[in-house]
Amino acid sequence: MDNSKTIETVNNIFTEYLKENRYRRTPERYAILNAIYSINGNFEICDLLQMLEKEKFRVSRATVYNTITLLINANLVIHHQFGSTSKYERCYGSEKGHMICTKCGKVTEINNINIKETITANIKKFHLTHYSLYLYGICNKCHQAMKRRKTRMNKNKGQ
Numbered sequence: 610m611d612n613s614k615t616i617e618t619v620n621n622i623f624t625e626y627l628k629e630n631r632y633r634r635t636p637e638r639y640a641i642l643n644a645i646y647s648i649n650g651n652f653e654i655c656d657l658l659q660m661l662e663k664e665k666f667r668v669s670r671a672t673v674y675n676t677i678t679l680l681i682n683a684n685l686v687i688h689h690q691f692g693s694t695s696k697y698e699r700c701y702g703s704e705k706g707h708m709i710c711t712k713c714g715k716v717t718e719i720n721n722i723n724i725k726e727t728i729t730a731n732i733k734k735f736h737l738t739h740y741s742l743y744l745y746g747i748c749n750k751c752h753q754a755m756k757r758r759k760t761r762m763n764k765n766k767g768q
């Protein structure tokens with residue numbers, strides 16, 4: 610799906626959600642939604658605030674938090690907890706994974722992982738809209754460091 614079509618769809622979903630729940634449809638809320646959908650990958654609240662400020666859009670931190678909560682409830686944004694860091698990400702139509710290093714906490718995104726068929730083959734009576742996958746392990750940098758440490762320890766033993 611091209612991006613302009615996605616933007617149009619998510620704006621419509623948000624409008625429906627706000628109407629249904631009798632929330633006000635303010636320009637701030639739409640500006641936050643559109644800013645989030647212009648970001649590829651995950652972000653922290655401070656990144657989003659900086660972005661909105663650059664576009665000369667003044668919104669309070671409280672409004673951003675409040676709107677993100679609405680967007681999570683509308684299934685347009687997901688929240689990731691990577692260790693002690695809270696990150697957010699657009700999720701409409703999203704099919705991606707995150708590799709998380711359990712040593713240093715580094716998060717690497719994997720896009721277009723072709724496992725949708727495997728997933729859908731294993732689920733019944735469920736209409737899948739989007740998914741997010743967390744893969745835990747050791748990143749290459751930490752793996753190399755661990756190997757070097759092991760070699761050093763073995764050398765010391767030999768002396």
Ligand SMILES: [Zn+2]
Nearest residue numbers: 710713748751
């Ligand atoms: Zn690591």
